[in-house]
Amino acid sequence: MIKFLxxxxxxxxxxxxxxxxxxxxxxFPDVEIFGAFWFRGxxxxxxxNLLMCTVKSLPGILHRIxxxxxxxxxxxxxxxxFSGPEDVEKLxxxxxxxxxxxxxxxxxxxxxxxxxxxxxNLIAPQLLHLSLILVLxxxxxxxxxxxxxxxxxxxxxxxxxxxxASGMVIEVNDFxxxxxxxxxIDNWITNLNIYVNDEKTASGTTKVNAPLKHQGVSFxxxxxxxxxxxELTGVQPGTYDVPDKKIFSLENKTFNIGYSEEGxxxxxxxxxxxxxxxxxxxxxxxxxxxxxxLTYIELNPFTVLGVKKDPGTPVVMTGFLLMTxxxxxxxxxxxxxxxxxxxxxxxxxxxxxxxKAVRDEVMEEISERMKVK
Amino acid sequence: MENLQTPFMVALLVAYVLAFLFYFIxxxxxxxxxxxxxxxxxxLAFVLNTGLLVIRGLLISGLPLRNLFExxxxxxxxxxxxxxxxxxxxxxxVSALFVLPIVILLLLFLVNxxxxxxxxxxxxRSKWLVIHVLTAVLAYGAFAMSFALSVMYLVKDWLGGExxxxxxxxxxxxxxxxxxxxxxxxFVGMPALTIMLVTGAVWAEYSWGRYWSWDPKETWAxxxxxxxxxxLHIRLRGWKGKKAAILSIVGFLAVIFTFLGxxxxxxxxxxxx
Numbered sequence: 001m002i003k004f005l006x007x008x009x010x011x012x013x014x015x016x017x018x019x020x021x022x023x024x025x026x027x028f029p030d031v032e033i034f035g036a037f038w039f040r041g042x043x044x045x046x047x048x049n050l051l052m053c054t055v056k057s058l059p060g061i062l063h064r065i066x067x068x069x070x071x072x073x074x075x076x077x078x079x080x081x082f083s084g085p086e087d088v089e090k091l092x093x094x095x096x097x098x099x100x101x102x103x104x105x106x107x108x109x110x111x112x113x114x115x116x117x118x119x120x121n122l123i124a125p126q127l128l129h130l131s132l133i134l135v136l137x138x139x140x141x142x143x144x145x146x147x148x149x150x151x152x153x154x155x156x157x158x159x160x161x162x163x164x165a166s167g168m169v170i171e172v173n174d175f176x177x178x179x180x181x182x183x184x185i186d187n188w189i190t191n192l193n194i195y196v197n198d199e200k201t202a203s204g205t206t207k208v209n210a211p212l213k214h215q216g217v218s219f220x221x222x223x224x225x226x227x228x229x230x231e232l233t234g235v236q237p238g239t240y241d242v243p244d245k246k247i248f249s250l251e252n253k254t255f256n257i258g259y260s261e262e263g264x265x266x267x268x269x270x271x272x273x274x275x276x277x278x279x280x281x282x283x284x285x286x287x288x289x290x291x292x293x294l295t296y297i298e299l300n301p302f303t304v305l306g307v308k309k310d311p312g313t314p315v316v317m318t319g320f321l322l323m324t325x326x327x328x329x330x331x332x333x334x335x336x337x338x339x340x341x342x343x344x345x346x347x348x349x350x351x352x353x354x355x356k357a358v359r360d361e362v363m364e365e366i367s368e369r370m371k372v373k
Numbered sequence: 374m375e376n377l378q379t380p381f382m383v384a385l386l387v388a389y390v391l392a393f394l395f396y397f398i399x400x401x402x403x404x405x406x407x408x409x410x411x412x413x414x415x416x417l418a419f420v421l422n423t424g425l426l427v428i429r430g431l432l433i434s435g436l437p438l439r440n441l442f443e444x445x446x447x448x449x450x451x452x453x454x455x456x457x458x459x460x461x462x463x464x465x466x467v468s469a470l471f472v473l474p475i476v477i478l479l480l481l482f483l484v485n486x487x488x489x490x491x492x493x494x495x496x497x498r499s500k501w502l503v504i505h506v507l508t509a510v511l512a513y514g515a516f517a518m519s520f521a522l523s524v525m526y527l528v529k530d531w532l533g534g535e536x537x538x539x540x541x542x543x544x545x546x547x548x549x550x551x552x553x554x555x556x557x558x559x560f561v562g563m564p565a566l567t568i569m570l571v572t573g574a575v576w577a578e579y580s581w582g583r584y585w586s587w588d589p590k591e592t593w594a595x596x597x598x599x600x601x602x603x604x605l606h607i608r609l610r611g612w613k614g615k616k617a618a619i620l621s622i623v624g625f626l627a628v629i630f631t632f633l634g635x636x637x638x639x640x641x642x643x644x645x646x
Contacts, residue, residue: 008606015603022596026589026639034587128567139585147582184492208495209580220582306582316584320571327564327571357553 006052014046047136050129061122064337069105069114072341077348078363088342094369095338115338124329131326134319142312149222153302157195164307165217169195173203175224175303179261188221190303206305216309223304226259234292241300251288257296264296334358338366374432378488381425386480388418389473396469400544408466415469419457422450432490438506439493441636442486447506448632449479451514455558459518463554467544471521482633501576508569513628515562516601520625522555523618530615552614555621563601570594589639593631600624 004010021042025033033039082088092102092113100115152158152172160168174191189207193200194214206212212219226244235251242248245258247269254269260279266286268276278286280296287293336353351362395411398404426446429437437443456472459465525545532542545551573591578584585591604620 008610012603012606012610015599015606019596019599019603022592022599025587026592026635029589180492182492185495186498187495209499209501209576211579211582218582222582308582313578313584317575317578320575320584323571324568327567330560330564355553355556357550 002052002056005048006056007049008053010045010049011053014042014049017042018046043136043139047133050133054126054129054133057126061126064116064122064335065119067103067114067116067337069103069112069339071110071112072339072348072350074341074348077341077350078367080347080349080367081345082342082347087347091340091347091366091369094366100338110341110343113338113340113342115340116335117337118333118335120329120332122335124326124332127322127329128326131319131322134322135316138312138314138316138319140312141315142310145308145310145312147306147308147310149304149306151302151304152192153227153300160217160307164309165196165215167197168215168217169198170219170305171195172303175301177224177261178207188224188303190219190221190224190305192219192305218306218308218310220306220308221303222306225302225304227300227302228257228259228264229297229300230257231295231297232292233295234288235290236292239297250294251290251292253288259299259301264299266294266296336362338362374428375488375490377428378425381421381428382480382484382488385418385421385425386477386484388414388421389477389480392418393469393473393477396466396473399466400470400541411466411469412460415453415457415460415473419450419453422446422453426450429490433493435493436503436507438502438510439497442483442488444506444510444632445479445483445486447510448513448517449476449483451510452476452479452517455514455518456521459554459558463546463550465546465554467541467546468518468521468525471524472518475517475521496580499576499580501572501579505569505572505576508565508572512562512565512569513632515558515565516597516621516625516628519555519558519562519621522551522558523621523625526551526555526618527615527622530618548614552617555618556608556613559601559604559621559624563598563605566594566598566601570598589635590631593627593635593639597624597627597631600627 021033021039025031082091088111095102095113095115098117100117101119103114103116105112146161146163148161148164150158150160150170152170154172154175157169157171160170171193172190173193174189176189176191178186178189180186187207187209189205191205192203192212194202194204196215202212202214204212204214206219206221208221211221227241228244229239229241231239232250242257245256247254247256256267256269257280258265258267263279263281266278266280267274268278280286282296282298285293285295334353334355336351336358339350339352341348349363349366351359351366353359353362392411392414395407395414399407399411426437429443429446433439438447452472453476456468456476459468526548529537529542529545529548529551532539534542534548537543546554573594574584577586577591600620601624604617604624607620608617
């Protein structure tokens, strides 16, 4: 069972199954795949496979890391001639210059050298496996997380949904659209206070790419909008809070009010054609027929924040960090070792590396250096 | 400066086509002068490609990595970079016959895209964009080269292998070298793809509040990662040569589908890419 769970065949089968499932899910988005019981089962099996494979290979890796120089089996080794200590010195200098770490020992007239390079690369696959396990565990924990959103007008308070954090309230102090030097939208920023059980516990800003975090709850800038507070006198007197760019008819005139940096833009239409625009500041008025007057009182912006509590995110992020480290370790060069036994004018040499081309290359370089006869 | 983009694109395309033609003539006539001319056009194309990226970067005041056109330009640039490295280190000029058509096809696609400079949306104004897309470029460039090497492997194998009397087969490197090089290039590309996935997920967490959304682009990037993972694992089981080459080709098809297919056929939250 352990052999099966740690096998590469199982890994490849699971990878194949996940590929097929993922492709199917993107081609048929209406079919629930990623939340399906069997898909989660695949992930669990994949997690077990990674764990067992890592555990199984750890002793071998530790053995290589702790390995000490020993007598080389002459039958499997290549034999080189060397004339004396100066040749040994030359060989060791060469290996050091190539970045090998050397361990030496001597016994009964024989000197043994073990040169190792790329030990970090040796642990990279296991570290990557562990990081994947962490990400999968984190993903499982995320399924216990909750996310929702909260809408709040500037100057008002709104409850954070109790499913995310009970007793938490936000108060929005300000909402701004930030523009860059070219006049393009750079970001949207909400400035808010956070209250927990009526006590102010934090204040700060949240914007796109920079969420605010407090007591395990993350606040994301999701959306925004504007209402316009206007007062009408005449036929339909009263104060109205009208949504941004919603079309109205008043005294046979069709118009909407839209937010702009310069002020509220009132656009008049005839059919679908724009006929006139007027920019209003707070207190400005527009006259309509039949003594109807529209007074612009103020802009009423609101912000929509995504709120999330997810116990899995820190675990996943730790997994991502390890995954990144493992990726860099893969680039440090393949693990290779050179074992040499020197005795009575000859050197027996074995090169180990999983890539044959590297083995051949290292053997050739050393042979060239030692001028094999 | 915006007007310079089209002439640069045309010059770039012409340089790549000429490079391909001279590599083809080199293959037929085996003259050093033709080979050197082909190399010269390749380097010229690479310089023009770099120049166009610089122009684009100046126009948007940042690294040009924000949309399909800019990513495509970087993709072509990375393929050429990997190709130049392999060509100069291993003298694999015949590989140009397999790599440069990919580059030319990609450029023909890019020529038809809108090159108008538009401001980036706030979500794209992030430091994560640079590392996320640059690692994607490096990975995809490496996988394109590996794809070409794998196709070469299969072609040579189909033509009869090492002892084939066929001219094309005899011009190609040893099957073992093609297999080994393809593996090495994937070994460079795979960590880059991993970092691309990780940085994308971290960025999504900051930007969208969700590190993974099973969006089609994300899912296909993961599919690509799975295919190349399978490639690396089957080699541990001793599956080299033909089987590995086929999987490498499947991997690059997944890359192309992630880059183009998803963008046009499976819209999602990566609609800008």
